[in-house]
Amino acid sequence: MDRCPLCGSNDNTWLVADTNRDYFRCLQCALIYADPTTHLTSSQEKLVYDQHRNNPNDIGYRQFLGRLATPLATRLSSPPLSGLDFGSGPGPTLSVMLAEMGYTMTIYDPYFAAQSVVLEGQYDFVTCTEAIEHFYQPAKEWGLLLRLVKPGGWLGIMTKLVTDTDAFEHWYYKNDPTHVSFFSHDTFCFLAQRDGLEVEFVGNDVILLRKPQ
Template sequence: MSLECPLCKSADIADFEQDRRRRYFRCQECYLVFADPECLLSPEEEKAVYDKHENVVEDEGYRRFLSRLATPLMEKMGEGAKQGLDFGCGPGPALAAMLEEAGHQMAVYDPYFAPNLSVLDATYDFVTCTEAIEHFYMPHREWRQLLSLVKPGGWLAIMTKLVIDAPAFKSWHYKNDPTHVSFFSRETFRFLAERDGLDVDFVGNDVILLRKKNE
């Protein structure tokens, strides 16, 4: 079987794990772990899973979860209102609401729940992507798109659970969601930061703040 990495397009791919649901591979170049492309859901099947999510703007527990990204991001950006985009906002754009309440101007985009393509024609002081990047079937495409949306000197803030190693992956609940297909690690984000000229900062176990360098 001929495979290439869906993130960096390398052909240097190795088997990583096999469970009763799917087979997983790891790129030896950027260290992305990805599910067997033969197991990807159709758009209809994928949306049916998302429709079961109960993320609502007013949910205080969900807001506390999102504050793990929002708080350090706002600290990094400093004073003053900024223009931001929440990419992959889902059915309940709580993060955008929280950032608006903090004084920032927000746009939202989601291919299923907020498919307003016009917001992708602008650039922003910051772009957030929480619990979405692991869903990307073609992360090379979405990664380039995310970078194109960030102004020089701006921030890309990502929240996703990170791969640690093969033994931890074997029993990792995160891979059991059929819509989770692209699994990043610190090594992956370091690779992307070096390749694309970004500064990277890891906050806790699942928040990654990347700054686009000034041109």
């Protein structure tokens, strides 16, 4: 069996299969991941994302993103601070909301804002909302996220967490073909301990991690 794509462990087990793909669970970091041979191609993935209708003028979408923006802002010092929204999507909105709070925002998205130069710097905080579950190479992408955060800075993540592996087979969140990496409370605790991060869980789907000074 292949190594875990997040922590590299060989201690993995088959979890469940549906009509489209198999899923495996790492017994070290608790990541659940889809069979890599079933990943969509870049063009197929882009077609799915093109159907998203995210809009900064959508009040409901702003309220949804506020579940991350509000608790993150309470932990940040007063502006000016620099932030990067990683995986900003076709209708960047969180960056707009944080800019309205006075923060200097930059965006990056591999399909819609792929200016790689922004990945060469570091930021006081990095946000990643509804994107980490799309990571095909989570070890590489997690390492990039950490490198982008300045010492003492914050990484804010929003993703649906696996709460019951027995119920995973019937979980709607796995049915999106672009969702391939499924994190849990245990996964983020593992990463925090391994990488020396402080971790806080806010509600059911927001994770705030602070990098040491």
